[in-house]
Structures are given as C-alpha cells and as structure tokens.
Amino acid sequence: MLSIQDALEAVEGRWKLLILFSLSEKPKRFKQISREVNGITDKTLSKELKSLEANQLIRRDVHSTFPPTVEYTITPHGQSLEKVLDELHFWGLLHRKKIIGK
Template sequence: MIKNDEIKEFAHRPQECMAALLPVRDALEVLNGRWKLPILITLSDRPKRFKEISKDINGITDKMLSKELKDLEINKLVTRTVYDTFPPTVEYARTEHSQSLTNVIMALKDWGTLHRKEIIGK
C-alpha cells in the first residue's frame, strides 16, 4: 500500500510517478463508469440471471447492463454460464479474480462515507 510520504516522494521523480500511476489508470479503466461496481456488488452473494441483476440495480437499462457485463467478462471479473435448457438459462457470477476487489470496494465505501460527511454533513 502506498503511504502519503511515498506519494510526496513521487512528486520529485516524475518517471517513477508515471510508473506508479499506470496500475491506477489500469484499475480505473477496468472499473470506470457508473455501473460496474454496483454489478460486482450485486453478484457478491451468489450468481444471478440477467433480470435479477437488472432488478437489483435501480436505473440501469438492459442495453447498458449487457454492455457492462461484457466488459466485466472481458476483464475476467465476471463469468457467464449458459445452461442447456429451453429457453436457455444464463447466469453471471464473480470470478475468483474479482474477489480481490473486495477490500478496494470496502475502502471506497468507507472513503465515500467520510467524503459525504465532509461535503454535505451526512
């Protein structure tokens, strides 16, 4: 984990600063947008079908959900399993790799709570 002192040191070494920012950029690229984290959170407890995810996330359109699920699948954060039924059943689940985001999600939640209190007092 990078500490405040380490961040200050990067300011004096631009090449090292850029090298340290690359993984952060990668992470933000994968998790960008309004919907990816809510999708991962709703899939935390169990695999779900498309309509279940859609109902869990207020305001997401089916088109956007489909796009975001594809992006998450490409980045190996979600798996898509098609069952041989009629009509076909499709379930989405978090991958083991996506479980490594749990601490990140919790840290963002904690920071968001602090930030909310700082900005709006709630």
Template sequence: MTECKEQHNPEECTKMIVPVRDALEILNGKWKLPIILSLTFGAKRFKQISKDINGITDRMLSKELKDLEVNQLIKRTVHDTFPPTVEYTITEHGKSLEKMITELRNWGLEHRKQIMGK
C-alpha cells in the first residue's frame, strides 16, 4: 500500500480518504448509529426503538428508519396480525457495522475519561 507520509503524496492520501467519506455520507446525523446499535440487540418495534434512544422524535425516527432501509442496513417487516405490527431488524450488511460501532463506543468512553480525568 502506498503512503502519504510527511513528504506528502496528496493523490494517494485523497484515495485513502474517499471511502471514509462514503461511509460518513450514509451514516451521517445524530441518530443513525444509535438506531443501528439499538437493533443489534434484537428485533424491535417503532416505540421500543424510540424508548431506547433518549430525545429522538417520531419524525426523526421515521425518517432515519427509511434512510437505513434504503441503504439495506435494516429491514422492515409488517406482520399481518390485526392490528398489523411492524418490526425492524438489522440486516447482515447492517451487522457488518457492529465492530466499528463498538470501537466508536469504546472511544466515546475513553474520551470522557481523557477530558474529565485530567
């Protein structure tokens, strides 16, 4: 793998950055990662997710769920009970975010220590 060290190779460095920008574009905003994390603990219904995530409004949750579905990170299933119930599950592709979210979570914990602790 080529580098973009000290004496800088901007083009190489740009290439390294592009996929993180791609990822950020899909995961942007305050709520998407929290929602995904909530679903990694099992299938949930709309209200259950909203209870997990403090402060999210129905409007935001509804919108973000749609976005995540379009990007194949979660799946929406309507059960034909009466009244119908709707269940959200994480997809295999969504699960592939788990490791990264764990890292982020641990970093969040460490960061608090770093800032407070010193």
C-alpha cells in the first residue's frame, strides 16, 4: 500500500500525468505544453514542472541560443511511468463509455 501512496504523491493532482504524457512524445517548450494540456494555467504549469523536476521525472534544459530557450524532456524515470499511463488511458476510455457516455 505504501508503494501506491508513494507513486500517487509523486504524480498527485490531475496535471502531472497529463504533462508527462505530453512530454512522452518529444521534448517541448513551456508554451507547447501549456497548449496541449487543456485548462492548465501558466502559474500551475510552472509549479507542476518544478515538482516533476524535483522528483526527477523531467529535466529542464536551457539552450544557449539567443535569446536562450528552455526545453523540458522526460527522463528515463519519467518514461518508466509509461505503463501506468497506458493502463490509465485504456481504463479512461472504458470509464467514459460506462459513466459519461451513457
């Protein structure tokens, strides 16, 4: 039970898994993530990115272009959540059909 509690604390709230899902495709800039994750405010996204970084689920890279650009990349540890995301995805489809779709 403790392991599930740990997992849920690392990804708690409704945003973190969605952000990881977005980054699982490819590294992205702040604005790209913000567009893809429906309904998130910039303030919340910024907070969630910091927390994901602290949990080593994503990496923040500053590229020395002019002006400097910042990109967020999913780490191998973040990628290891992929099966959880897949199962959530399948279950979400099922749930939508059962509860929301009827």
